[in-house]
Amino acid sequence: MKDPIVAKYLIETPHPLEFAAEMIAGEQSSGTFIAVPGETEELKARARARVAHIRPLEAVDTPGLPGSRPPKSLSGPPQYQRAEVTVEFPFDNIGPNLPTLLATICGNLYELAELSGIKLLDIKLPQAFAQRYPGPQFGIAGTRRLAGVQARPLIGTIVKPSVGLTPTQTADLVRTLGEAGIDFVKDDELQADSPHSPFPARVAAVMRVINELADRTGKKIMFAFNVTDDLEAMLRHHDTVVAAGGTCVMVSIHSIGLATLVEFRRRCQLPIHGHRNGWGLYGRHPLLGVEYPAWQKLWRLAGADHLHVNGLQNKFWEPDESVIRSIKACLTPMFRPDDTAMPVVSSGQWGGQAPETYRLTGTTDLLYIAGGGIMAHPQGPAAGLRGLVQAWEAAMQGIPLAEYATTHPELQATIAKFGKLRS
């Protein structure tokens, strides 16, 4: 008996838990809404998904999602029972096929009227997936090697304004940041190949600066050029970056899709920076979608070397504990020790979150990105960058920021500006 594909869900239902769990298993394997002649006992034994475990949780009066239908036999108002449900799907139903895996473990489940909530919490995949999908090509070690940074987080920024800068203006910004010693810069996800900033022109202008700086200082900035586009164009953009001596490409993973990332990874010679914009669709509602620990496994298998995880005290809605859990998920091996992805910490980061980020994760295997936090520093971007590096020095040495700032004026100015903003 081959290992099954295991999926754990949080569900909410006005039906008995056993019934709802069997509905999930049936709908996503050999069942349909009514018995059909071909669903023999032999076929069921082979192909029907199995409910392995049900852990009842609390019951509530108000459904998480609209559209559920309580049992017709019910007399009083329905209660909506929550539970963790583990389902085992026979591997032979699917084979090692990531897109069809997604159609199976998510797919129609969100539509079931028997449920008032369903969120995929985690998955466990058989070894066959690792054989077909080699996972990150560069990962953390490869990224560190290319960026020339060890034993501390890579410090990066996003080109801001997100859109509207010309290639020359972008290159000028990279020069300022590069002269200040930045490790990593990325395009905004809104900026790909546009009339405002055609991709080849931007790569030419930016890489001229990066290569000049590298010749002069020995340090080559890793710039994640946003190649998000149709696949044909993505591959062309990739070749442009490689030819210019670039060391990273970025994709909006939800916009291109799982199958495109797999194909792109096969033909890619650079680390893939996976931007998760659109993640709120999966993550924001507590009873709809996919939790990050499950989701990042799919994208790592498909080939993402870096994956966004948001940041502590971010500008978005996500609570800190969720961000910490996401960082840890990216750093947990699946099939081999180095199939981890580098967590990309960003969103409203200015350095003040460095001590807490370090304390709660215990890792420096991070790409720590500040946009406005660097670019809007009162003494300019170079000072913004130095303030950020100083914040991480303090964090790693266990020195309170305010104390470290007394001897580090850029950090002092950082705290003066952003500390107030965020308190």
Added chain:
Amino acid sequence: MKDPIVAKYLIETPHPLEFAAEMIAGEQSSGTFIAVPGETEELKARARARVAHIRPLEAVDTPGLPGSRPPKSLSGPPQYQRAEVTVEFPFDNIGPNLPTLLATICGNLYELAELSGIKLLDIKLPQAFAQRYPGPQFGIAGTRRLAGVQARPLIGTIVKPSVGLTPTQTADLVRTLGEAGIDFVKDDELQADSPHSPFPARVAAVMRVINELADRTGKKIMFAFNVTDDLEAMLRHHDTVVAAGGTCVMVSIHSIGLATLVEFRRRCQLPIHGHRNGWGLYGRHPLLGVEYPAWQKLWRLAGADHLHVNGLQNKFWEPDESVIRSIKACLTPMFRPDDTAMPVVSSGQWGGQAPETYRLTGTTDLLYIAGGGIMAHPQGPAAGLRGLVQAWEAAMQGIPLAEYATTHPELQATIAKFGKLRS
């Protein structure tokens, strides 16, 4: 001034509407959480998205989504104000790039703490998108031509059980259905290329039957083989279908992604049957995601010839008016009269919904799919199919089903079995 990209949203916010709308426009164009030096007036004029219209709706006490942050200045409990907001994004920020369009009009918006709900309602795209993306290759006319069906819906079914049948068992089923005169059969989305039913073996077995029947009767069943997989494998599967004389391929669009569909469309010689499993993520919550009228435009541009729309009185959560609106959306031209997609009506369909479907849409440009509704008919699948065809005959002639059934025994048996189930 080029035409902008126009996006209309339903939002909910504890902030003043103007503030929340500007936050959306800023976040998805040239702004970030703090003013940065590069966001000059000249750049803003060129690149900043514009709030074109705000239509206030009701206010509520309870937020639609968790994680929103009311203004700090607020003294009492927050009110959550809803509104329709129209935003215009400068075309030159993006260019005709579908994946980056998605990152712009959806992307980080779902994460904004200033919002307690945001759903993309509709989009209007400039002509340049039509130039880069030719849309459906076959559409309704091409599908009808290949299937040899005019002036009535194509009647189809799904291979059931969804998974577990061998290629030979699948082919046997197709023979039964083909001998009864079916127009269209599709793989289930759970069945792609699996150890239980390897793709080449299934195509060989099924097409042998379809080609034999076509030689005998002159009617070639359109079978939508589920090619969902990595792109390389999808193209291989496609070639297998073409070589065997098949006339349709199916993809799980959310599982492969927008960029893969674009690339696949460029290299595809057959109509693409777009299965929307996973749609619940976008559609189920009233204040999160994307409404179908907006969503189907993206997938049509990317190349889907058929798009699933659910069905009336379906087994899922979706209300009928939403299904009707989806059918109409697929049938509304975007850039040219024939860039419509054929709506695929399915889920719990058994024929009883035919009169209402016809009455509310006025169209026969439908692929009407019944799974259990055909396969579980008391007199077998062939009678199930005849009952279904009879239901559509009645619908199109405006004859009540019960009346038509008095002279059509298969429909009578259909109603006896499924009419009770559904009442």
